[in-house]
Amino acid sequence: MKNVIKSMLLVVMICLAGKMMAAEPIVLNSPNGKLRMTFRLSQNGEPTYQLEYKGKTVIRPSHLGLELKDVHDLQRGFTIKKSTISTFDETWQPVWGETRKIRNHYNEVFVELSQESEERGLNIRFRLYDDGLGFRYEFPLSKNLNYFVIKEEHSQFAMSGDNTAWWIPADYDTQEYNYTESKLSEIREKLPHAYDNNASQTIAGPTCVQTSLQMKTPDGIYLNLHEAALVDYSCMHLNLDDKNMVFESFLTPDARGDKGYLQAPCKSPWRTIIVSDDARDMLSSNLILNLNDPCKLKDTSWIHPVKYVGVWWEMINGMSQWSYTWDLPSVKLDAIDYTKVKPHGKHGANNENVRKYIDFAAANGFDQVLVEGWNIGWEDWFGHEKDDVFDFVTPYPDFDIKALNEYAHSKGVKLLMHHETSGSVRNYERHMEAAYDLMNKYGYDAVKSGYVGNILPRGEHHYGQWMVNHYLYAVKEAAKHHIMVNAHEAVRPTGLCRTYPNLIGNEAARGTEYEAGAGNNVNHTTILPFTRLQGGPMDYTPGIFEMDMSKMNPQNHSHVNSTLARQLALYVTMYSPLQMAADLVENYRKHMAAFQFIKDVAVDWDDSRYLEAEPGQYITVARKAKNSDKWFVGCTAGEKGHVSKLHLDFLDKGRQYVATIYADAKDADYRKNPQAYVISKKTVTARSVLTLRAAAGGGYAISIMPK
């Protein structure tokens, strides 16, 4: 982001007349005029906004404000002191991303409110883009607003009707649920059945859902509610008043039930509303990235996309283990000499196995090899809320950290570090410097971190301010060591990767790992880009070729709900600068022709075109690889399958390309015949139109190379 290009910067300052009448509205239009936001104070001085799209109401009049602890609320009794309208337009360049350049163009109104009885102010900043609205609270330092504790944030989003929603239950500790598609009015009834068990979970309430929340109005307008730039604040959830169809924010509590500790001057994260009548616009929106601060890292030359394989899926499906021995029901790290214990012989992170993955990575052009379970402590790492659970620096006896890194480097490959914290974050922070130093010493430059289980300090939640603060601390400290972070079980992303582009990945949703257990809904990957991916890339770990887990572990009868062709498509539909080919080397070796797509596909892009999209049904996207003329297309489909008629008009005019199409075979079916695929090649141009069929739970992938 060092090459930010300010193509245009027009700031029009219009200071409206001093104090305004409550009834006098402030109107803000988006640059193209299709969105209109109206702000006013209600009779009792309550801040209220509404939003229209092409003349239709998408957010009915909704109140804004906060409830504080031990003092009067910041909800009513306001007068408008001043409001300032301005315009901003710049084009900036992300370090990595879906497009080479991103335009950040909005009209803004900054409303300065005064609560005179309390001798303090509250400001609200609205930014209206062509693709949606962002607003945030700003807390000016005042006589009676300095240090304060938030009891609750009450930001409303009043829906225009009984929308269809793709939602997961609000939970303070996990997002790893399948999505439920329902009317808003059905949430209460469906919520008790909308989740399964998780290592740490705290369901918030009967009508409470998480963001990013994707909706569609009865008249076909798509609406997405989320937040941007979640920094030093608790993560927001939404509670639905299902009589009036009004969502209201609530925050993740801390151990005492408080919602946030703030020090003025400060600001809340942005609350975001992405709006369009074309579902594809939801996916191409950069509103959330644009609402984040520009890159704060001076040097980003060490940040790069990563395509990787790893010693991981074999533990997930139960073939091998993270642990080294069965003999230690209770581990105290300092007290055990692992060279003296009896190995169980199922330890995945052993020298031989890791070398096999290094060889495979090197032979097939992968950047890195993830190895989980390399460090001591996995015998009792989970479920005990154990404080000193890992030291992050001591390998098991059969993992020669020096030799393996040297071997990898000799083949042009790096190892990818793994730091599972087991939720014990004081322990992680105490060891963090030594852990990052170790990475620097052996030449690791990326870490997958994990926060499985309940948080220590006990009583804190994964999504509270305490942990939000920790996750960013880990990313900032990593940056000092030129280390990229891929945090799992952390808070869902909110576009912070713009500001800290070494945050190259997150989990924060139900990933492929569940396919080796309870399973993912067949349409899961047609929803995630509308929801979870709004905030930033996901380390979804696609690329499973063997859908039948019992082939690897006879005790495991899980089945991956996808065709093989769709697994290829996910490298394009699930945008991420960090992509894993998650399956075993042995499974890839049986399908090297299909694997060619994973070898070829890029992980960083000059351009992205969303060609078709409907949440829960299908997504088709074409992307142009960075600094290249190669294009890649992916389509993922749900239960009904999908037929595409693709116009390749994004290709250079007059140029010939070779398209290699990896498609479901005619008899493909995600349940019964997932490995049935057909690979075909044809010459295409910008005038070509391809008709392609995705099976139920299927999809297709296309590489398009200039001739």
Place this chain on the structure above:
Amino acid sequence: MKNVIKSMLLVVMICLAGKMMAAEPIVLNSPNGKLRMTFRLSQNGEPTYQLEYKGKTVIRPSHLGLELKDVHDLQRGFTIKKSTISTFDETWQPVWGETRKIRNHYNEVFVELSQESEERGLNIRFRLYDDGLGFRYEFPLSKNLNYFVIKEEHSQFAMSGDNTAWWIPADYDTQEYNYTESKLSEIREKLPHAYDNNASQTIAGPTCVQTSLQMKTPDGIYLNLHEAALVDYSCMHLNLDDKNMVFESFLTPDARGDKGYLQAPCKSPWRTIIVSDDARDMLSSNLILNLNDPCKLKDTSWIHPVKYVGVWWEMINGMSQWSYTWDLPSVKLDAIDYTKVKPHGKHGANNENVRKYIDFAAANGFDQVLVEGWNIGWEDWFGHEKDDVFDFVTPYPDFDIKALNEYAHSKGVKLLMHHETSGSVRNYERHMEAAYDLMNKYGYDAVKSGYVGNILPRGEHHYGQWMVNHYLYAVKEAAKHHIMVNAHEAVRPTGLCRTYPNLIGNEAARGTEYEAGAGNNVNHTTILPFTRLQGGPMDYTPGIFEMDMSKMNPQNHSHVNSTLARQLALYVTMYSPLQMAADLVENYRKHMAAFQFIKDVAVDWDDSRYLEAEPGQYITVARKAKNSDKWFVGCTAGEKGHVSKLHLDFLDKGRQYVATIYADAKDADYRKNPQAYVISKKTVTARSVLTLRAAAGGGYAISIMPK
């Protein structure tokens, strides 16, 4: 402690017959036979012990056990699997202490209990010394005892009658209270009036008191209840059943109300009962040190006693400020350029003032100069539960850290570092390595740390397991940097300075600082050695010569409840290897003849003789300076004053000494005439008998130098 001398080690192993009848008691005698402990299981298999001293019951039959969370309790249903009696006798040498050598001589019984219905065990280890009993729980790893959560520890101490007690209310966050002397039966009535306000306080209950608790039975036996070796466990308090006169333990809760998170095999701290019919034995007891592990530091050559002055009392009494400016009601450390703000001119830690203290320290043989308020952030450091409150490395503009350290070193003096955390321990731990590095860089080797205010993570208490873990972490990390620690507002000490002798001081009681505010009871220093000092030395900061605070700060009308002579005595009566001369240079300059005692007095000792003692009334002690023939005597008295008839038979026979006596003048009185003292010299021998009088709230100090 590297020179531990094992003078004698007799271990007699008597394995009693396998399983025992519930009625069959195990009897353990102390080496001199005066104490007898009897252990048995009650009818329902409940562990029960009692204690007799010279044939009199001091602890009636009392139950032992723990209540666990989510599983059956560890309280009853036990059988005795095995019990092992042994004897231990060794003499060890502390790095610093009241005596050059300490004898550790006890008889032990290790009782292995089995709770067969739960397939788990619980062991209790009793050590009976001539001066008291220690016992602890040991949790062997069993099928159903691995990771477990303590709901409560129920260790009883059934009193033999309505003892007199010197107590403070149980509180999870502070011990900074005056002691109340009362019958046990009066605690309930007096407790509501037994405390004043503190920066962080959580009173536990109407009949709950803290340890170390000093008592005296109606028949004149002194009894002290405390704990030893508090490591990775929550601090214990005592709840009195005041109908039956039974104390029962309860632990400090965490944010969720749980009391402890343990992983077997592990053990509780020792619960200690010191017993004697001579009050002086309570003070000379080493039972708590002996129950701690031997020194774990390999090299202790860098650890040394410290006599210091400092820039501190002037802030405590309000003459000057820790802060630098009035202009910052809300500080964000990264956002403020302190060179641009307007100084208020009252900042104590300025170059000129610090140089004055360095000069004074050098001229009078002090080792170090404490400077508080040297680092940025003091403008809003307190009362906000602020996370990023200090960085521990950035000085105010008027504190030239490099130049001042160089100046001090050029005069043979060191500066003493100050780390106030404001209770924000995540912040402290994040900066700890850099903070200790800074100390190493500039040549500091000791730090006074502070934990004023509520703890972050919020919901944790100063005395819970989380914080107990932190305090020791800070001490261990400091040891790696060869740094000595003097922690204020930390958990009360339990003899850990034997194991980690770089822990040279603690506060954990009401110190001299209160004399500049609400005041200390006049007999406070006649109680502290019986209570607070049982666990380790206190940084009491004596040496106040000007008792009238308004002389320094006209707004402050506090008065120190002591005569000047008694202030000298405290350097002897309040044993500590770390002693401050706390008053202002200006006040000492007015009384340089009296100040001579503070210059002369040692802070490390070959021998200590408690000559007279009665809690709440008087303590007189003589100590022989380490590697020297000099003796120092101190006497502190309460409201009634005290007359001593001192036999100097501890002196070398046939040798002549010059005794310099710093005594209250005849008209001295702590309220009206505190500065009236008389200094006299006389030649003394081992046959001399001195009759000396301490005024009300007075005392005397004597230096005895060989001729």
